[in-house]
Amino acid sequence: MKRIQGWGNTETDYPVPEPAKNYLKNVVGEPITQRNISLEELLKKIPSSRLPEHPLITTDPEERLRHARGQSLNDWIDMLDGLIDSFPDGIAYPESEEDVRELINFAKEHKINLVPYGGGSSVVGHLTPPKEGPPTLSVDLAKMNQLLNFNEENFEATIEAGARGPDLEAQLEKHGYILGHFPQSWEYSTLGGWIVTRSVGQQSYHYGRIEPLFVTGHMETPSGPIDMPHVPKSAAGPDLRHILLGSEARLGILTRATMRIRRLPEEEHFYSAFFPNFQAGYQAMREIAQAELPLSMLRLSDPLETETNLQLAGKENLIKIAKKGLSLFGQGEQRCMMIYGLTGDPANNRLADQQLAHYVHKHQGMVVRFYIGKTWEKSRFHTPYLRNTLWDLGYALDTLETALPWEKIKPCQESILKDIEHGLEDKNEPVFVFSHISHVYTNGGSLYISYLYRRSENPQETLDNWRKLKGLASERIVTHGGTISHQHGVGLDHKPYLSSEKGPLGMRMIENLIKDIDPQGIMNRNKLVDID
Numbered sequence: 001m002k003r004i005q006g007w008g009n010t011e012t013d014y015p016v017p018e019p020a021k022n023y024l025k026n027v028v029g030e031p032i033t034q035r036n037i038s039l040e041e042l043l044k045k046i047p048s049s050r051l052p053e054h055p056l057i058t059t060d061p062e063e064r065l066r067h068a069r070g071q072s073l074n075d076w077i078d079m080l081d082g083l084i085d086s087f088p089d090g091i092a093y094p095e096s097e098e099d100v101r102e103l104i105n106f107a108k109e110h111k112i113n114l115v116p117y118g119g120g121s122s123v124v125g126h127l128t129p130p131k132e133g134p135p136t137l138s139v140d141l142a143k144m145n146q147l148l149n150f151n152e153e154n155f156e157a158t159i160e161a162g163a164r165g166p167d168l169e170a171q172l173e174k175h176g177y178i179l180g181h182f183p184q185s186w187e188y189s190t191l192g193g194w195i196v197t198r199s200v201g202q203q204s205y206h207y208g209r210i211e212p213l214f215v216t217g218h219m220e221t222p223s224g225p226i227d228m229p230h231v232p233k234s235a236a237g238p239d240l241r242h243i244l245l246g247s248e249a250r251l252g253i254l255t256r257a258t259m260r261i262r263r264l265p266e267e268e269h270f271y272s273a274f275f276p277n278f279q280a281g282y283q284a285m286r287e288i289a290q291a292e293l294p295l296s297m298l299r300l301s302d303p304l305e306t307e308t309n310l311q312l313a314g315k316e317n318l319i320k321i322a323k324k325g326l327s328l329f330g331q332g333e334q335r336c337m338m339i340y341g342l343t344g345d346p347a348n349n350r351l352a353d354q355q356l357a358h359y360v361h362k363h364q365g366m367v368v369r370f371y372i373g374k375t376w377e378k379s380r381f382h383t384p385y386l387r388n389t390l391w392d393l394g395y396a397l398d399t400l401e402t403a404l405p406w407e408k409i410k411p412c413q414e415s416i417l418k419d420i421e422h423g424l425e426d427k428n429e430p431v432f433v434f435s436h437i438s439h440v441y442t443n444g445g446s447l448y449i450s451y452l453y454r455r456s457e458n459p460q461e462t463l464d465n466w467r468k469l470k471g472l473a474s475e476r477i478v479t480h481g482g483t484i485s486h487q488h489g490v491g492l493d494h495k496p497y498l499s500s501e502k503g504p505l506g507m508r509m510i511e512n513l514i515k516d517i518d519p520q521g522i523m524n525r526n527k528l529v530d531i532d
C-alpha cells in the first residue's frame with residue numbers, strides 16, 4: 001500500500017548499512033532522532049469539507065490526507081513533522097472524460113479550485129492546496145490508466161493520462177513495445193504528470209525527454225475540450241502541444257495522450273567508468289555527448305557523490321577491494337564515477353561501448369563493466385526509499401536541479417556546492433552536499449544536487465533551514481544563467497524565479513493564456529504564476 005507519509009509503498013525499505021551510518025555521522029553530525037507525527041494526529045488537523053455534495057466526490061479524511069501534499073522536502077516536513085495547514089476538501093476519481101467534464105462544470109458552478117492528481121510525486125509543491133480562497137477538489141486520475149489504442153503502423157500508442165510508469169510499460173510490453181520514459185519516480189508518477197511538468201526520464205539520451213515522445217493529446221479545460229492535431233510534424237504556426245507541456249494543470253486536465261513508442265530493445269547494459277578527478281570526467285562526458293555516441297544514459301558523479309554511492313552500496317568488503325583496485329589504476333581519493341547505458345541491438349551497442357572507452361581512456365579513466373552498473377540498474381527505482389530511512393534516522397534530504405550550457409556548468413556547480421555547504425554555518429550546522437551531471441546534450445547538460453542536513457527538534461527550524469538552502473541554490477542558478485528547472489517544473493517552489501527566465505513579456509503571455517482559458521481561476525490556483 002502507498003505510504004501516506006514518505007515515499008513509496010509500505011512493504012519496501014532501504015536499510016542503511018552500519019558503516020554508512022558512521023560515514024554520515026562523520027560528515028553531517030550525530031542525528032537527533034525525532035518522532036514523526038502520527039496519522040491520528042494528522043487526521044485531527046483536517047477541518048470539515050467546504051464542498052457541496054456530488055456523487056463523484058468523497059470527503060473521507062484519510063483520502064484528503066493522502067492527496068494533501070507531494071514529495072518536496074517542505075511537503076515531508078508538513079506530513080511527517082506535522083506543519084501541514086491546508087488540505088483538499090474532497091477527492092474525485094473520474095473514470096471517463098465525461099466525468100472529468102462534469103467535475104470541471106461543477107467547479108465552475110461552485111467556484112472550486114481543481115488540483116489534478118497523478119502519482120503525487122511532484123517535488124516542487126504542485127499539489128499543495130492554497131490556505132486561503134475557494135475549496136479545493138483533488139481530481140485523482142488513477143482510474144484512467146488504460147492503453148486505448150495501439151498503432152503499430154505509426155509506432156504510436158494512445159494511453160489514458162492516469163497510467164503510472166509500470167502499468168503503462170506493462171501494457172506496451174505485451175505488444176513488444178516500450179515508451180522508455182523512466183524518471184526515478186517511475187513506480188508512481190503518471191503519463192499526465194510527466195507531460196504537464198515536462199519530466200525527463202533517466203534514459204533521455206536515447207528515448208528523449210517527454211516532449212518529443214508526446215504526439216498529441218486531449219485536455220478538458222474550463223473553456224471546453226481541446227484536441228491537439230495528430231500529425232508527425234507541422235509548420236502551421238506555434239506548436240500548441242508546447243502549451244500543454246509544462247502547463248502544470250493551469251489550463252485543464254489532460255485525459256489521454258498519444259505517444260511515440262519504440263520496439264523493445266534487443267538488449268540493455270549499464271556499465272561504469274572511473275576518472276581520476278571531476279575535470280577529467282567532465283571533459284570526457286562533454287566530448288562523448290558532442291560525438292553523439294548512441295548511448296542511452298550518461299551520468300557523472302562528483303567525488304563526494306561517488307564516495308557516498310560506494311558507502312551506501314552496503315557491500316563493505318567488496319567496496320574496500322574495489323577501492324584498492326581503483327587506486328592501483330590511478331583512480332584515487334578524487335575519483336569520479338560515470339554510469340552509462342547501452343540500449344539497442346548488440347552490434348551497435350558493442351560499437352558504442354568501444355567508442356566510449358576511447359574517450360574514457362583519453363581522459364585517464366577506466367571502464368568497469370561488472371557489478372557497479374548492474375547494481376545501479378537494480379536499485380534505480382529503489383533508491384528513493386533511502387530518503388525514508390534517512391529521515392527516520394534524523395536527516396533531511398533534498399535534491400535540486402538545473403541545466404546550463406557546458407561552459408557554465410562547473411562555475412555554477414562550484415558556487416552552489418559552496419553556498420549550500422556553508423549555508424547553515426551561522427547555526428553551526430554542517431550540510432553535506434554532492435552533485436552529478438546527467439541528461440547531456442551537445443550544448444550543455446543538467447546539474448543535479450543532493451544535500452543532507454540534520455532535522456531539528458523544532459520542525460519550523462528544519463523548514464527554515466530548507467528555505468535558506470533552497471533559496472541560496474535557486475539564486476545561484478539564476479545568476480549563473482541556468483534554468484530554474486530542467487525537469488521538476490515550477491509549482492510553488494520555483495515560482496519566484498520563473499520571471500528571470502521568461503522575462504516580463506513572456507510572463508504576460510503565460511498569464512494571459514491562463515486567464516483566457518480559465519477566466520474564473522478554477523485550475524490549480526497559485527501554481528506556476530500568480531494571477532489569482
Ligand SMILES: Cc1cc2nc3c(=O)[nH]c(=O)nc-3n(C[C@H](O)[C@H](O)[C@H](O)COP(=O)(O)OP(=O)(O)OC[C@H]3O[C@@H](n4cnc5c(N)ncnc54)[C@H](O)[C@@H]3O)c2cc1C
Pocket residue numbers: 007070071115116117118119120121122123126127141161162182183184185188189190191192193194195196197198199200201202248249252253254255384487488489524527
Ligand atoms: C523520488 C522521486 C524521483 C523523481 N525523479 C524524477 C526524474 O527522474 N525526472 C523528472 O522529470 N522528475 C522526477 N521527479 C519529479 C516528479 O516525479 C515529476 O515531476 C513527475 O512528472 C510528476 O508526475 P506525477 O504523475 O506524480 O504528478 P503529480 O505529482 O501528481 O502532479 C504534478 C503536477 O501535474 C498536475 N497533473 C498531474 N496529472 C495531470 C493531468 N492528467 N492533467 C493535468 N494536470 C495534471 C498536477 O495537478 C500537478 O500540478 C521525481 C520525484 C520523486 C519524488
